[in-house]
Amino acid sequence: MPTINELQDFTTQVRRDILRMVHAVQSGHPGGSLGCAEFLTALYQEVMSYSTDFDMDGKNEDLFFLSNGHISPVIYSVLSRSGFFPVEELATFRKINSRLQGHPTTHEGLPGIRMSAGSLGQGMSVAIGAALAKKLNTDDKLVYSLHGDGELQEGQIWEAAMYAGGKGVDNLIATIDYNGKQIDGATDDVLPLGNLKAKFEAFDWDVIEIEKGNDIQAILDGLALAKSKTGKGKPVCILLHTEMGNGVDYMMHTHAWHGKAPNDELLEKGLAQNPETLGDY
Numbered sequence: 001m002p003t004i005n006e007l008q009d010f011t012t013q014v015r016r017d018i019l020r021m022v023h024a025v026q027s028g029h030p031g032g033s034l035g036c037a038e039f040l041t042a043l044y045q046e047v048m049s050y051s052t053d054f055d056m057d058g059k060n061e062d063l064f065f066l067s068n069g070h071i072s073p074v075i076y077s078v079l080s081r082s083g084f085f086p087v088e089e090l091a092t093f094r095k096i097n098s099r100l101q102g103h104p105t106t107h108e109g110l111p112g113i114r115m116s117a118g119s120l121g122q123g124m125s126v127a128i129g130a131a132l133a134k135k136l137n138t139d140d141k142l143v144y145s146l147h148g149d150g151e152l153q154e155g156q157i158w159e160a161a162m163y164a165g166g167k168g169v170d171n172l173i174a175t176i177d178y179n180g181k182q183i184d185g186a187t188d189d190v191l192p193l194g195n196l197k198a199k200f201e202a203f204d205w206d207v208i209e210i211e212k213g214n215d216i217q218a219i220l221d222g223l224a225l226a227k228s229k230t231g232k233g234k235p236v237c238i239l240l241h242t243e244m245g246n247g248v249d250y251m252m253h254t255h256a257w258h259g260k261a262p263n264d265e266l267l268e269k270g271l272a273q274n275p276e277t278l279g280d281y
Contacts, residue, residue: 002045007216009277010081011041015247016280017077019270021093022261028094028102031257032148033074035179035214035242039146040078042219047227049141052083054111062141063130065115067123068148068177069103070259076100079112080281087281121154123147124174128164131172131235142230145174150182153191158203164235165204173226175238178213181255196239206234213242247274 002010014037022028044050048062066075073093080087085099092098099108103118115126127145134141151157164172176196184190200207206229210222219240226236244258245251248270262270 004216007038007041007045010045011037011216012247012274013081013276013278014041014074014077015274016271016276017081017090018073019248019262019267019274020280021073021076021090023264023267024091025094026261028073028261029070029259030073030248030261031181031244031251031255031259032068032071032177032179034248034251035244035246036071036074036146036177037078037246038214038216039175039177039219039240039242040074042216042223043144044078044082046220047223048144052111054084056106056114058114058130059137060139060141063114063127063134063143065123065127065130065143065145066104066113066117067127067145068120068151069117069123071148071177072100072102072104072117075104075112081278082112084112085110087279090281120148120151121156124157124160124164127172127174128160128169131164131169132167134171140171142227143172145172147174147176148182149176149178149180149187149193149196150190152176152193152196153187161200161203161205168233169235170231170233172235173223173230173238174235175240177242178239179242179244181244181258183255183258185255200237204234205237206232207237207239209239209241211241213240214246249273 018033022030050061093100099110104113105116131143197207212218251257
C-alpha cells in the first residue's frame with residue numbers, strides 16, 4: 001500500500017494535471033476538482049478494490065460514480081494515473097474528438113467512466129441501481145458515489161435518498177463534497193442546505209463527517225469508518241468538508257474559480273505551489 005507521503009505526491013501531481021488541462025483549452029472547472037483531489041486519490045490509490053481491465057459490469061469490484069460531472073479534470077487525472085488509460089491522453093481534454101469531454105460520457109468508451117454526468121442530481125439514483133444489482137448478484141463489493149453540495153438542491157437527490165434509506169441499500173457510500181460554494185456563490189446564499197446530517201439521518205442513512213476533507217489521513221480514517229458501517233441495513237453518507245481550489249492559494253476561499261481557467265501567469269503560479277512529483281504528461 002502507498003504511504004501517506006506517496007499519496008500526497010500523487011495528489012500534488014493531480015493538482016498539476018488539473019491546472020494544465022483547464023489552462024490548455026481555457027475551459028473547465030478547476031475549483032471543485034482541486035477540492036476533491038485528496039479524496040479521489042485516497043479512494044483509487046488505497047481504498048477501492050478494482051481492475052483496470054475495465055468493463056461496465058464491474059462484477060466483484062468496487063464501483064465509483066461521479067455525479068457532479070463538471071469536476072471531470074480530477075477524475076480524468078486520477079483514472080489515468082491509476083492505470084485506466086495513458087496519462088498522455090490528458091492533453092486531449094475538451095478537444096474535438098477527445099474521449100475526455102468536459103463532462104464525462106460513456107459513448108466514447110473511456111475506461112473508468114460508468115455514467116454520463118453533467119446534468120446534476122442523477123448520480124445517486126444510478127449508484128443505487130448498481131448497488132441493488134450487486135445484491136442481486138450476491139456480489140459483496142461496494143458502490144461509491146460523489147456529489148456536490150450545490151447538487152443537493154436537486155429534487156431527484158432526495159427521492160433517491162428516500163429510496164436508499166427506505167429499502168436498506170447498505171452497500172452504498174455516498175460522499176458529499178461539502179465546500180459551501182457553488183457557481184453563483186455560497187450555498188447558504190443561493191439556497192441554504194440546512195442541517196445535512198439531520199436530513200440524511202431522517203431518511204434513515206448512517207452519516208459520518210470528515211471535518212478535514214483535504215487531509216489524506218483523515219479521509220482514509222473516514223472511509224474506513226464508512227466501510228465498517230456498510231452491511232448493517234442503512235446506506236452511508238459521508239459529509240466531506242473540503243476547500244474549493246485547495247492547494248492553489250488564489251483559488252481558495254472563493255467560488256470565483258468554480259468554472260474559470262487560469263491565464264499563463266496564474267498557471268505558472270499554481271504550478272510553482274505544486275512541484276512536479278510523478279512527471280507531467
